[in-house]
Amino acid sequence: MNAAWIIARRELAAYFATPVAVVFIVIFLALQGALTFNVGNFFDRNQADLVPFFNFLPWVLLLLVPALTMRQWAEERRQGSIELLLTLPITPFQAVLGKFLAAWMFCTLAILLTFPFVLTVNYLGHPDNGAILAGYVGAILLAGSFLSIGAALSASTKNQVIAFILAVAVCFAALATGTATVSDYISRIAPDVANVVRLLSVADRFGDFTRGVIALRDVLYFASFIVFFLVLATELVDAKRAD
Amino acid sequence: MADILIDIARLTKKFGNFTAVDGVSFSVERGEVLGFLGPNGAGKSTTMRMLAGFVRPTIGRASICGYDVIDQGVQARRCLGYLPEGAPCYPDMSVEDFLAFIGRMRGLDGGELRDHIRQSLRLADLLEVSRLPIETLSKGTKRRVGLAQALLHDPDVLVLDEPTDGLDPNQKHQIRQLIRSMAPRKAIIISTHILEEVDAVCTRAIIIAGGRIVADDTPMGLTFKHPSGKLDDAFRLLTRPEEAA
Numbered sequence: 491m492n493a494a495w496i497i498a499r500r501e502l503a504a505y506f507a508t509p510v511a512v513v514f515i516v517i518f519l520a521l522q523g524a525l526t527f528n529v530g531n532f533f534d535r536n537q538a539d540l541v542p543f544f545n546f547l548p549w550v551l552l553l554l555v556p557a558l559t560m561r562q563w564a565e566e567r568r569q570g571s572i573e574l575l576l577t578l579p580i581t582p583f584q585a586v587l588g589k590f591l592a593a594w595m596f597c598t599l600a601i602l603l604t605f606p607f608v609l610t611v612n613y614l615g616h617p618d619n620g621a622i623l624a625g626y627v628g629a630i631l632l633a634g635s636f637l638s639i640g641a642a643l644s645a646s647t648k649n650q651v652i653a654f655i656l657a658v659a660v661c662f663a664a665l666a667t668g669t670a671t672v673s674d675y676i677s678r679i680a681p682d683v684a685n686v687v688r689l690l691s692v693a694d695r696f697g698d699f700t701r702g703v704i705a706l707r708d709v710l711y712f713a714s715f716i717v718f719f720l721v722l723a724t725e726l727v728d729a730k731r732a733d
Numbered sequence: 734m735a736d737i738l739i740d741i742a743r744l745t746k747k748f749g750n751f752t753a754v755d756g757v758s759f760s761v762e763r764g765e766v767l768g769f770l771g772p773n774g775a776g777k778s779t780t781m782r783m784l785a786g787f788v789r790p791t792i793g794r795a796s797i798c799g800y801d802v803i804d805q806g807v808q809a810r811r812c813l814g815y816l817p818e819g820a821p822c823y824p825d826m827s828v829e830d831f832l833a834f835i836g837r838m839r840g841l842d843g844g845e846l847r848d849h850i851r852q853s854l855r856l857a858d859l860l861e862v863s864r865l866p867i868e869t870l871s872k873g874t875k876r877r878v879g880l881a882q883a884l885l886h887d888p889d890v891l892v893l894d895e896p897t898d899g900l901d902p903n904q905k906h907q908i909r910q911l912i913r914s915m916a917p918r919k920a921i922i923i924s925t926h927i928l929e930e931v932d933a934v935c936t937r938a939i940i941i942a943g944g945r946i947v948a949d950d951t952p953m954g955l956t957f958k959h960p961s962g963k964l965d966d967a968f969r970l971l972t973r974p975e976e977a978a
Contacts, residue, residue, distance in 0.1 A: 493838055496834065496837045496838055497838075500823070500826075500834050504823070504825055504826075507825045507826075508825065569821055569823075569824065570817065570818075570819055570821030571821045571822060571823055572821075573782070573785075573787050573817040573818075573821060574815075574817055574821050574822065574882070576786075576787055577785040577786060577787050577810055577813070577815045577817070578810065578835070578838045578839065579807045579808075579810040579811040579838070579839065579840075580807065580838065581806075581807065731787060731788075732782065732787060732788045
């Protein structure tokens with residue numbers, strides 16, 4: 491069995507051994523519910539789709555994903571187990587990948603537990619379930635990219651609070667650059683940069699998915715985004731292992 | 734031909750301007766138990782961490798079973814059982830689950846994994862607490878969990894950083910007997926503050942002070958370094974010459 495997978499299983503079990511898993515899932519579902527049904531005018535819109543649900547999802551993930559990743563490496567350093575882990579016959583990348591996979595599987599579970607929204611919208615009308623499915627694929631990829639950012643920043647510091655704040659900031663930048671307000675502002679002050687920034691933003695890519703489009707280039711975008719930050723995390727773990 | 738399992742050459746580690754380990758060279762053959770002695774901060778743990786591949790040396794190289802610890806790190810670490818300083822572990826896991834995790838990471842599985850876990854639980858005297866979460870155990874028991882983890886895959890090379898720290902006298906005796914019984918088949922390095930331990934288990938001792946080796950001899954040979962013929966006098970003379978004089 492591959493070392494990354496063995497680490498992922500251990501990490502996943504550790505989430506459920508503490509209240510972290512339950513608190514995360516309950517708060518995630520409560521926030522998504524309140525934002526979609528109340529703030530998002532789910533019922534008054536009179537449209538059988540999950541547009542408000544997918545509009546709020548990135549912002550809820552922005553808040554909760556860094557809380558999940560902040561302890562990933564900081565905790566290993568604090569309890570000294572990083573020395574045990576990295577002196578096992580594995581490469582640092584396998585360790586980074588294992589921890590990432592555990593967090594990703596956990597986030598995927600939380601996202602899939604929102605299935606009552608899908609049931610509700612199907613009960614009330616005739617939604618485009620293909621678009622909803624695509625939206626879910628996009629949500630899982632978006633969670634993966636936030637998790638990879640969180641992994642890199644957790645590897646960069648011993649301090650969990652700093653890891654959390656930095657991860658929120660970077661995820662926010664990746665997300666906000668795709669919103670109309672921010673991208674209009676950037677095109678006004680630096681028109682040349684605007685296109686590049688827009689190209690790199692996760693918001694636009696995620697938007698394509700929620701409209702029901704699973705394009706290969708978007709999948710490749712998220713895949714390279716995740717790989718980039720996991721490689722960065724590996725370099726940081728390797729460079730700061732004994733700090 | 735001597736079966737050299739640990740080979741260290743001119744190993745040096747600098748942290749900024751501070752030199753923690755300064756040109757340390759030695760090798761350990763199968764059958765040897767090397768006691769690694771020195772005052773706190775002398776560079777014992779840093780040397781062991783470099784050998785285990787956790788800290789990267791500034792200069793010099795180290796190999797385990799012929800594999801370079803940096804260039805062939807994964808192969809080198811396969812031959813190594815390592816107990817880091819303070820015996821870190823995952824406190825939320827039970828002893829058995831923790832050993833199962835380490836065993837799987839070392840490529841053990843199924844019946845073989847179960848046999849190895851049972852064997853190392855027996856050797857470290859942990860059978861009665863095997864299902865308890867590690868965080869509920871006493872300091873000495875945690876240390877033995879760290880030891881069980883290092884012995885799990887029956888490695889050729891053992892590097893144990895203060896294996897008897899926090900153990901009661903009975904447990905210390907037991908661990909020393911265990912190390913003696915394994916000695917003929919392995920190359921073992923143990924670091925310790927306890928000089929009587931050197932007499933009890935080591936075939937050879939290295940004293941390190943200020944990052945440099947100041948003595949490399951048999952425990953008997955070390956006692957001759959001071960007129961009193963006592964190991965602790967010799968230790969003081971070698972590590973704090975100005976004070977002992």
